[in-house]
Amino acid sequence: MTAGSTMTDRKAPETERQPLVVGLGGTLRADSSTERALRHCLYAVERRGGRTALFSGEQINLPMYNPQDPVRTPEAVALVEALRAADAVIVGSPGYHGAISGLVKNALDYVEDMRTDPTVYLDNKPWGCITCAYGWQAAVGTLGQLRGIGHALRAWPTPIGVAINSADKIWDDAGVLIDTGVQGQLELLAVQVLTSAKPIGTI
Numbered sequence: 001m002t003a004g005s006t007m008t009d010r011k012a013p014e015t016e017r018q019p020l021v022v023g024l025g026g027t028l029r030a031d032s033s034t035e036r037a038l039r040h041c042l043y044a045v046e047r048r049g050g051r052t053a054l055f056s057g058e059q060i061n062l063p064m065y066n067p068q069d070p071v072r073t074p075e076a077v078a079l080v081e082a083l084r085a086a087d088a089v090i091v092g093s094p095g096y097h098g099a100i101s102g103l104v105k106n107a108l109d110y111v112e113d114m115r116t117d118p119t120v121y122l123d124n125k126p127w128g129c130i131t132c133a134y135g136w137q138a139a140v141g142t143l144g145q146l147r148g149i150g151h152a153l154r155a156w157p158t159p160i161g162v163a164i165n166s167a168d169k170i171w172d173d174a175g176v177l178i179d180t181g182v183q184g185q186l187e188l189l190a191v192q193v194l195t196s197a198k199p200i201g202t203i
């Protein structure tokens, strides 16, 4: 996985391209569990032949999105370019006060820069959702919000979404995912995203 890099090989014929799945999310906390879950899912994508790019931490710590200011930081440009190239997107957010975090929402607001693209927003792209919160209420509520944002961006939320209750023992002390239920859900999310991902321009 190449963090924050755009990995699409535009010179390759469409039939030879493996789907590019862009992951976006996590928190600014060191060793963010949301980022860990996102990485776990992206590794599952790679094991199945997909290409991935991850945007997390400082890569999504972007200035507050201003639709009237055309100036964009290099990080913002890289994110939007990757989302343009993406065949699918997986987004991971913590539940903060019962909702998607400001960090992740602000990064997603930059999709507005794609409103006049030939592919408007994330039109027709699979949209996988992962949430982490210290309780089911915020984890599940935030998952619903992420799905709604996907709809607004013209993406297709996958049938499965993964809500993780951080109050449970999900990870071991080394940060390895030990909950087999969550493992299975993240694997299934990778499968569903890849199943419905189509190279841009073939639909």
Ligand SMILES: Cc1cc2nc3c(=O)[nH]c(=O)nc-3n(C[C@H](O)[C@H](O)[C@H](O)COP(=O)(O)O)c2cc1C
Pocket: 026, 027, 028, 029, 031, 032, 033, 034, 035, 094, 095, 096, 097, 098, 099, 132, 133, 134, 135, 136, 137, 138, 139, 166
């Ligand atoms: C500002 C803030 C608000 C939070 N609000 C909630 C909340 O409303 N409900 C909840 O269950 N957990 C809440 N949490 C806990 C986080 O959702 C939880 O610890 C999550 O796993 C953090 O993700 P991370 O490990 O990726 O940083 C909050 C944490 C922070 C820092």
